[in-house]
Amino acid sequence: MEDNLDNIFGKIGEVRMTSGEKASLRASLLELTRGSEPAGVRATEDSRPSFYRPSMRSLLFSRPVFASFLAGSLLLTGAGVSYAAEGSLPGDALYPVKVGVNEAVRGVLAVSPRAKAAWTATRVERRLDEIETLAAAPGVASVDTGVLQQALQQQTREASGQLDRLTDAGDHTAAVEVGTRLEERLQKHQDRMARLTKHKSGKDRAALNALTETVGAEAEDLDQQNGQSEDRLAETKPELAAPLAAERLNAAEDKLHQARELLAGEDRPQDDQRQEVIRQDLDRADVILDEGRRAMKSGDLPQALSKFREAHRHARAARETIESAGTDGAEPSASGAEGGMPDRQPKEDRHDGGGQMDGGSQPDDRETDGRGGAGRRH
């Protein structure tokens, strides 16, 4: 086998992103470069990838074209279409194959409760990927985002139902694991959307705000559910709850540090009211973190977990408030309210969930090659 190393390295060297993943990332980066450029040097709309163009999208989105194309494609090329559909987006001709065929098959293949929960979470993540790809390109308002919004809501609730089943079956470890993964992804999505929406205006912005509101509502519910799952894990398997609490503590401390660092480097003006809200959130996060540390020290892991999640929520709310500076009054939100102070105060009185570990890397000033420096983080 040692003589076969070249062949083995050759095989694993074939790993790459799917065309959909690569296009999605490229669209995000294109948007990023536009956002950082001075006005007047933005790329023209024609430079966007052809599959984002509304005319094509609206043509293919008509049901008769969908249906006939779908039927023909499936008959003629089956697996090839199924593969090609994986990179499709709402409004693309192959999108129904992606959600109606590919995902249905994967759903059937997930047999165990754990696999079912993992799959339903993955399906939500796929919707979030689609939203981010659409958000990174111009013309999102020309897509029927209502369908996506509805699917997201329904599929997040299905994932939540599967998590409940895991909990009912006593598999709290899996419930926490899958729930946390989904919660992290929802949080990351909200961060990304906040960044992407900044550069939008008019109907595009309103469409994205509506999607973000849906995600925010689902994320809050999931946050609460995960808090309950963690409580049960702490009661039934304290040996697993201790490292989880340590992880939650780290996540909350990181988030608080991020918010403070962001505030320190923020050059946009923060009005008095906003500053007060930020200060309250940061102070509250500090106090709650201390309470959590004390609970952890005394062995009250459910309480510690709850406190760390709550502190994380406050730190996150502070960060969102800081980042929302400069967007006041720019555009009405999807709900019709004028832009301004974000309605992101953490829920204080509910059963605690909260502090998801932020998968993003922490800003760090040690080196210049990507580790530190000013700039946006997510």
Place this chain on the structure above:
Amino acid sequence: MNQDNRPELSEAFLKAYDDLGDAIFKHCYFRVYDREQARDLVQECFTRTWEQLAAGKEIHNIKAFLYRVANNLVIDRARKKKESSLDEALEQGFQPAGTENAETAAEVGQALRALERLDPKYREAVRLRYIDGLSPGEIAAVTGESENNVSVRVHRGLEQLRQALRAGA
């Protein structure tokens, strides 16, 4: 690359993504063994690189720079989160493209396990040379080691890997 001409800078940056996005993805993937996380790392890597460019940093070797950023991100991630276990990933069906054949998949799994057990300095050299496909000169630009030192590490790492595979066969 520098910021003297923004449109050209932006174009060059996106070209760097087109040319190197998959390579950086592969680099991250064989360190975290998770597609979603690898994709996030690629996005973060290019985002940070753009931020540096937009802030006026001159980058003479974009390829080496991107690998350094990606490396730092992987290290940051490993420090903050429990490092992904290759065994766990393999159990959960981690299967790189091109290894659909069961025998190949088993061989790849065995080789990766052996690679993971190498001394970190040799492991990294072998990964960069044979998985990322970088030349010794390019590895030297990424790691800051001399090209000679890199060549020695790659050679020794490969020898150790062969020995480990022979012993495990």
